[in-house]
Amino acid sequence: MTNEEIQNIFLMECDEGLSVAEEGLKACQVDPTDGEAINSIFRAVHSIKGGAGAFGFSNLQAFTHKFETVLQQARDGERPIDMGLMKTLFQALDLLTDHVRAIKGEADNPDDQHISAELEAIACAAPPVVASADVETGLPVADTGPNTDTSDDDSALDFDLLLADLDLDLGEETAETLRPWIVKVQPKAEAMANGSEPLRVIRELCSLGGKVVNLDVSALPEIDMIETDQSYLIWTIELADHVDRGTIDEIFDFVVDDYILSISQAAVTPESEVALVAVQSLIVETAPAPAPAPADHEPQPKLFATPIAPTPTIRVDLDKLDRLVDTVGELVITQAMLVQRLESIGVNSSDEMSQLEYLTRELQDCAMSLRAQPVSAVFSRVPRIIREVEAQTGKSVRLDVEGESTELDKTVIERIAEPLTHLIRNAVDHGLETPEERAAAGKPEQGVIRLSAEHRGGRILIAVADDGRGINRERVLAKALERGIVARDAKLTDEEIDNLVFAPGFSTAQTVSNISGRGVGMDVVKQNIQALGGRVTIVSRPGVGSTFTLALPLTLAIADGMIIKVGTETLVMPLTHIVECLQPQEGDVQAVGPGHNVLNVRGRFLPIQSVAAALDIAEAQSDPSKAVLIVVETEARGQVVLMVDTICDQRQVVIKSLETNYRAVDGVAGATILGDGRIALIADIEALATCDMLADDLQAAA
Amino acid sequence: MTRLKNAGLEFTLPENVDRSAAASAAAAFAIAIKAGEDVKIDGSKVKQIGQAGLQILLSGFASANHRRSKIEITQPSDPLNAAAKLAGASLLLGLS
Incomplete structure (x- = not known):
């Protein structure tokens, strides 16, 4: 791997880390005592810091260092996680996101002076903190509470190994004092047919205090191709260094012929290769954001937001994919022409033609799926938008997200970012009441925005729902009459009145703010969605809330x-x-x-x-x-x-x-x-x- | 094995998910997943499951995901949960 390739992996890991940190902060917001959540944020930021130092991104490294210090204090219980600290942490995360965008060349270097100073002030206000060995070494230590074992920090571990592979100097970041055993267990294909049960071996290794740190399922075939006698799984198990090598060997005494074994101590070269494979499984552009850290000690599945088996991947230029999609499109046309030509000479159907049609359709589905991405790519921006509008309006908002692993075409995803931003800002600014109004209406002071995505009938539905006041139809109609958008004698249904909010230049906002209310947002939403071949619908109930639903095509091709x-x-x-x-x-x-x-x-x-x-x-x-x-x-x-x-x-x-x-x-x-x-x-x-x-x-x- | 009302598959894993049971399950999953149907796997009866059974479940989940079908294990028994956890496959299988 070249430096550039590894740097690209680092940039992708930054995105992964930012998502993990975002999830962790949200979890902390719900439960400030959630130790694993604060740990996950710390590990994510720490991992970014390590890479930033290795590649010479000094601004990013300096900022993450300050961020990390405060997180460490919070993690070690030296500082209570209160509302004030949460606010600073969220702001720091937003700035960290901006820093990452800057090193990607997507934005200028952000001005982090204010937040940096705030982080420093917080850090100085707490007793000095000594870096704990578990994170600095990437190795587990006892008595740090449940789930603090960083062996489940795959991304950090893998990346450190990658950097080691490049022989980059990370200083203390890669310092190691312990070298646990890494046992890679690959049952041979015919192991089970020979009567061996690999899970027994795994159980015995775990009984020595071992822990599965990676389950490689990349060799698993599709369900219709699987042979139940064959073995496709590979385990990587970590055992403490005090376990005797001979004890490990004994487990395989009678079954050694059924396994391909690799027993070594951490950070040696062969295991770097294992890490590389694991990292490569992370670098698919379409990989969904990682889920929050699990409550148990299973590290590797947290690479996936949903239960998706990791498969070997390669990165391909989008242009190449588009050429493939275009060519497949031409094939579909040619196939249709062939059918028509044959029909014209009296050949109406044949098994071969049916098979060709089936295969063409399959090929087309495959080609289109190559361009599919999870909507989490755009949903991940929403929490920050909400935080900004919260800060500007003084409203308190809880965001519920569903279906973020739903996939649709990359181009569609790119083009819905702006409409979605408008809808979210509008929902918070217009849809939700102020905390006082909500209290008076008997509602919880915190409003709820629900963002969801699902496939339905060959389209994808993305809904933005709020539990706010609902559309004030009287005011909408009055405003529409005032602006001459509808005729004085027009009799409109509730639905038609609701749809007036999409009229160009329409706005009922009492005051024009920089959030919304200029009347240029909602018509842009509708235009953009229509340009994609989609449509927007509104369902609103006074006092209960409104739901804006975008119905989008899965593909534009x-x-x-x-x-x-x-x-x-x-x-x-x-x-x-x-x-x-x-x-x-x-x-x-x-x-x-x-x-x-x-x-x-x-x-x-x-x-x-x-x-x-x-x-x-x-x-x-x-x-x-x-x-x-x-x-x-x-x-x-x-x-x-x-x-x-x-x-x-x-x-x-x-x-x-x-x-x-x-x-x-x-x-x-x-x-x-x-x-x-x-x-x-x-x-x-x-x-x-x-x-x-x-x-x-x-x-x-x- | 029953068909769900929405033409999906409801499959009950047997007490002992050995290679033979895994083969039956694989065949049923393959048909349903290839047809784009949803799959519900009742894991409440499982007392014993080895690598063959776990592989089928993992492959089923991956294949269903590729084809955008829904797949889930309902009421996993303690032995099923324990085996998945031991193998490091719990989250991949949507188990706690």
């Missing part, structure tokens, strides 16, 4: 579409918008004015929009009673009926950007290549539904 014909043109309609398709019966279509019709859909009258008229397509069906009517769901007008000539097919289409290859065209979201090689435009349902402004009035009239 592929969509399930309905192939339709309008006149001479073939178009694709994204299935995500389509509610149902109808062939109207006699009397279902009613004229409400020249050229304007509504469709009676089970008692509801929905405006009919001619796609031909909207896109100026000639030779199309103009009589709705003879056309195919497609009910679509839109953000702007709810359900609208689009009139087309015929429906040809339904298939997955590869989306090609029209804007990149040509220019943006109103009413067209993109293009795709059909099975017969023709190019079809992908309809922009929102634009088609809103191009006839009369439609809204018709709906209101109906």
